[in-house]
Amino acid sequence: xxxxxxxxxxxxxxxxxxxxxxxxSPSPLLAQETKQYDLVIYGGxxxxxxxxxxAKQMGKSVAxxxxxxxxxxxxxxGLGLTDSGRQNAIGGLSQEFYHRVYQHYAQEDAWKHxxxxxxxxxxxxxxxxxxxxxxxxxxxxxxxxxxFESFVAEYSLPVFRGEFLHREKGVxxxxxxxxxxTTLSGKTFAGKMFIDATYEGDLLxxxxxxxxxxxxxxxxxGEIGNGVEVAMNNKNHRFRVAVDPYxxxxxxxxGLVWGVHNNGPGEEGTGDNRIQAYCYRMCMSRIPENxxxxxxxxxxxxxxxxxxxxxxxxxxxxxxxxxGPAPNGKTDTNNNGAFSxxxxxxxxxxxxxxxxxxxxxxxxxxxxxxxLMWTLANHPxxxxxxxxxxxxxxxAKDEFVENNHWPYQIYVREARRMVSDYVQTESDCRRLRLCxxxxxxxxxxxxxxxxxxxxxxxxxxxxxxDVQVATGGSYAISxxxxxxxxxxxxxxxxxxxxxxxxxxxxxIRMEPVxxxxxxxxxxxxxxxxxxxxxxxxxxxxxxxxxxxQDGQQLVASGKPLxxxxxx
Numbered sequence: 425x426x427x428x429x430x431x432x433x434x435x436x437x438x439x440x441x442x443x444x445x446x447x448x449s450p451s452p453l454l455a456q457e458t459k460q461y462d463l464v465i466y467g468g469x470x471x472x473x474x475x476x477x478x479a480k481q482m483g484k485s486v487a488x489x490x491x492x493x494x495x496x497x498x499x500x501x502g503l504g505l506t507d508s509g510r511q512n513a514i515g516g517l518s519q520e521f522y523h524r525v526y527q528h529y530a531q532e533d534a535w536k537h538x539x540x541x542x543x544x545x546x547x548x549x550x551x552x553x554x555x556x557x558x559x560x561x562x563x564x565x566x567x568x569x570x571x572f573e574s575f576v577a578e579y580s581l582p583v584f585r586g587e588f589l590h591r592e593k594g595v596x597x598x599x600x601x602x603x604x605x606t607t608l609s610g611k612t613f614a615g616k617m618f619i620d621a622t623y624e625g626d627l628l629x630x631x632x633x634x635x636x637x638x639x640x641x642x643x644x645x646g647e648i649g650n651g652v653e654v655a656m657n658n659k660n661h662r663f664r665v666a667v668d669p670y671x672x673x674x675x676x677x678x679g680l681v682w683g684v685h686n687n688g689p690g691e692e693g694t695g696d697n698r699i700q701a702y703c704y705r706m707c708m709s710r711i712p713e714n715x716x717x718x719x720x721x722x723x724x725x726x727x728x729x730x731x732x733x734x735x736x737x738x739x740x741x742x743x744x745x746x747x748g749p750a751p752n753g754k755t756d757t758n759n760n761g762a763f764s765x766x767x768x769x770x771x772x773x774x775x776x777x778x779x780x781x782x783x784x785x786x787x788x789x790x791x792x793x794x795x796l797m798w799t800l801a802n803h804p805x806x807x808x809x810x811x812x813x814x815x816x817x818x819x820a821k822d823e824f825v826e827n828n829h830w831p832y833q834i835y836v837r838e839a840r841r842m843v844s845d846y847v848q849t850e851s852d853c854r855r856l857r858l859c860x861x862x863x864x865x866x867x868x869x870x871x872x873x874x875x876x877x878x879x880x881x882x883x884x885x886x887x888x889x890d891v892q893v894a895t896g897g898s899y900a901i902s903x904x905x906x907x908x909x910x911x912x913x914x915x916x917x918x919x920x921x922x923x924x925x926x927x928x929x930x931x932i933r934m935e936p937v938x939x940x941x942x943x944x945x946x947x948x949x950x951x952x953x954x955x956x957x958x959x960x961x962x963x964x965x966x967x968x969x970x971x972x973q974d975g976q977q978l979v980a981s982g983k984p985l986x987x988x989x990x991x
Contacts, residue, residue, distance in 0.1 A: 467621030469497030471942030502705030509867030625840030625921030715818030897982015
């Protein structure tokens with residue numbers, strides 16, 4: 425099965441050539457195509473849509489410039505089992521999103537393939553509905569997209585879809601102020617303020633804002649959950665049985681099988697350039713009339729799954745998936761176990777890669793994950809018990825219909841992270857440090873997926889990088905972490921690729937939090953426009969007053985959570 429993004433990318437290359445002509449043409453041509461707005465938001469993620477709504481509510485003209493055709497990012501691309509953490513930490517328009525989802529599932533005709541009470545009877549689904557504040561936290565992808573589009577229609581938001589920032593020449597600066605951005609198609613959007621709402625941080629990088637990728641050492645910010653984590657936190661999603669990593673078992677000279685990356689993970693607690701693994705959050709269905717078989721992708725090679733076969737043969741007979749329940753007999757399917765949907769070690773170049781290079785990475789991830797699903801359902805080296813369990817599942821026929829039922833968006837768990845005057849760290853998540861300029865709360869576990877697969881000293885294969893540490897409450901996210909450091913872009917806000925260490929970002933990087941920070945960023949942008957200030961100079965007292973008025977939750981709850989060696 426070909427992913428439609430391949431065809432689209434060929435179109436993108438053609439647009440790039442056209443853009444080169446536009447960008448080198450005399451300035452009057454650009455001026456004719458330039459549109460002026462108070463706020464230009466780049467990125468059609470959940471944060472981008474919510475930021476646009478907030479700006480409109482504050483009387484500002486806004487342009488939502490989205491590389492994606494489908495709005496909402498991961499919230500509408502398979503991540504329906506919301507990583508909400510503490511729901512009372514979620515307010516404002518973020519909570520409004522989940523209220524609108526609640527309103528959808530309150531309608532009888534929303535339940536086409538399953539009774540509502542049958543869904544809620546499942547253990548993991550019981551937290552879906554919160555009747556006290558009328559919110560709903562587990563949903564189908566198309567429902568989320570419908571909600572985001574309802575915001576667009578209700579607020580008459582100008583949305584420019586399929587527009588990719590020209591990352592080399594598309595950011596016009598005047599000193600430390602962004603004047604306009606130009607996309608590959610040649611469209612130029614001028615603004616007083618800008619928001620980078622992408623998962624990748626492309627606008628902040630093109631504007632010359634400081635950023636980092638990979639994992640910091642624990643020593644850098646005085647943390648314990650960062651860097652290489654073989655002994656400290658690496659307890660889940662690892663090999664439980666001894667699996668040989670060599671092409672010819674027992675013979676290191678024969679080379680490593682596919683998916684094993686190196687002969688040692690590195691020194692405990694040290695930093696590196698590795699990125700936690702990405703996957704597609706598949707929406708599967710167990711309703712016969714609403715499922716399609718897992719496709720065998722073009723280019724399939726079962727050598728990619730030798731570790732999977734050996735893991736089964738060594739005695740680990742778990743089905744290596746987490747099919748979290750979603751309404752109507754569907755799932756939000758996530759990684760689970762030693763060899764699963766996470767394509768470990770294949771995304772290191774993604775954050776700073778060109779569009780063409782990213783497309784190649786995405787195609788490789790699609791080949792891997794589609795191949796994995798076909799293998800689990802069909803391959804003779806997969807235990808019959810696993811194949812029998814997979815037989816009841818397929819891709820949901822009524823989801824992602826424009827992309828052969830495959831998610832539109834990969835789960836970019838982490839890419840660039842801005843480095844600003846305030847870096848959110850593990851100490852913030854543990855409430856050992858309390859910022860005085862809160863613009864929202866996080867509360868989910870500090871959660872990193874694996875980053876590498878290596879050969880142990882015993883000559884077996886193992887995963888590294890998985891960290892899951894509870895925060896024990898909610899914690900504040902500093903305004904300074906969503907604006908560049910003083911002296912850098914003075915009219916840019918960054919609610920997604922904010923200033924954070926790797927392990928703190930593992931908690932912050934949740935869709936409800938991105939919506940919270942998107943609203944706060946748009947609020948700050950609007951106030952800065954009114955007061956003709958750089959975002960770094962905005963009075964927090966003014967910002968706080970508006971955030972509270974709009975229902976944002978700003979005060980952390982829970983006792984400080986000491987580091988283990990401090991107890």
